[in-house]
Amino acid sequence: MIKPYQPSADLFKTLAHPARLAILSILREGEQCVCHIEAMLKLRQAYISQHLKVLKDAGIVSDRRDGWNMYYRVLRPEVFGVMDAVFTAAGQPEPLPHAHARAECPCPKCHPDPGPVDAGQVILLSE
Amino acid sequence: MIKPYQPSADLFKTLAHPARLAILSILREGEQCVCHIEAMLKLRQAYISQHLKVLKDAGIVSDRRDGWNMYYRVLRPEVFGVMDAVFTAAGQPEPLPHAHARAECPCPKCHPDPGPVDAGQVILLSE
DNA sequence: CAATGATATTCAGAATGTCGAATATGATTA
DNA sequence: TAATCATATTCGACATTCTGAATATCATTG
Numbered sequence: 653m654i655k656p657y658q659p660s661a662d663l664f665k666t667l668a669h670p671a672r673l674a675i676l677s678i679l680r681e682g683e684q685c686v687c688h689i690e691a692m693l694k695l696r697q698a699y700i701s702q703h704l705k706v707l708k709d710a711g712i713v714s715d716r717r718d719g720w721n722m723y724y725r726v727l728r729p730e731v732f733g734v735m736d737a738v739f740t741a742a743g744q745p746e747p748l749p750h751a752h753a754r755a756e757c758p759c760p761k762c763h764p765d766p767g768p769v770d771a772g773q774v775i776l777l778s779e
Numbered sequence: 780m781i782k783p784y785q786p787s788a789d790l791f792k793t794l795a796h797p798a799r800l801a802i803l804s805i806l807r808e809g810e811q812c813v814c815h816i817e818a819m820l821k822l823r824q825a826y827i828s829q830h831l832k833v834l835k836d837a838g839i840v841s842d843r844r845d846g847w848n849m850y851y852r853v854l855r856p857e858v859f860g861v862m863d864a865v866f867t868a869a870g871q872p873e874p875l876p877h878a879h880a881r882a883e884c885p886c887p888k889c890h891p892d893p894g895p896v897d898a899g900q901v902i903l904l905s906e
Numbered sequence: 907c908a909a910t911g912a913t914a915t916t917c918a919g920a921a922t923g924t925c926g927a928a929t930a931t932g933a934t935t936a
Numbered sequence: 937t938a939a940t941c942a943t944a945t946t947c948g949a950c951a952t953t954c955t956g957a958a959t960a961t962c963a964t965t966g
Contacts (some may be wrong), residue, residue: 780937812942812943813941813942813943814943824942824943824944825943825945826945827943827944828943828944828945829944831943831944832944832945844943845940847940847942847943848941848942848943849942849943849944876964
């Protein structure tokens with residue numbers, strides 16, 4: 653019988669897009685706003701929003717508004733297990749290093765340009 | 780960037796069909812002929828053949844002819860890791876028990892009807 | 907309430923996937 | 937080589953997905 657495999661196949665289908673994998677990979681480090689994802693992936697905002705909707709409809713992520721921004725987070729961390737397994741199977745052992753933490757994020761919206769940073773300068777991040 | 784995720788997304792896409800998951804689940808127990816899969820899943824032969832082609836084109840399975848029959852086997856056992864992860868994530872912990880070994884397989888082609896089996900009867904299987 | 911910033915939705919054409927029906931292929935046996 | 941068995945391929949209708957363009961929504965600020 654085939655029907656019992658439907659839920660798993662549906663989950664695979666949701667994950668079967670490079671943009672969605674990249675988004676989840678970013679969300680792996682915690683809640684992020686859309687503009688952050690936009691800056692990281694250099695994809696159009698509407699495009700990202702569409703993929704976020706797919707992930708949300710699948711129950712994989714949830715959103716939360718804070719002022720102007722919508723913050724997305726992963727609801728089902730088990731998907732990371734699936735992703736790790738596929739990275740291994742596809743011969744891509746490491747999920748790809750994301751060159752950043754919030755501090756190094758080049759997102760022009762998340763970090764309104766503070767000008768060039770001097771060597772030795774101490775930056776205090778609000779947490 | 781998104782491109783590095785393409786291979787993983789492609790693998791997900793290949794796995795994103797209940798029939799293909801069911802087929803792989805059967806092949807997990809070792810090489811099997813098409814007629815066996817046909818009998819187990821009660822799906823049309825041409826339909827199964829189409830899905831086997833998808834799996835073969837993806838490099839997940841390989842085929843081998845032996846007389847009349849084509850035997851399929853899994854080339855990349857890592858896919859089972861991916862499947863197990865998705866079963867867990869989809870809340871389907873066990874891959875579904877397959878009611879069989881070759882001995883109990885109801886496949887009418889693999890096991891040309893030997894008639895009813897008496898209690899206590901010893902069946903010798905060629906290996 | 908008007909303007910603005912962040913994000914979401916709708917629309918449409920192209921591309922791709924699904925799956926049944928019919929038919930083809932290729933090995934084997936008579 | 938003709939018949940048969942197991943399996944593969946092709947065709948076609950239909951559904952779904954992808955993705956860019958345009959536009960809408962919604963909270964915030966002035």
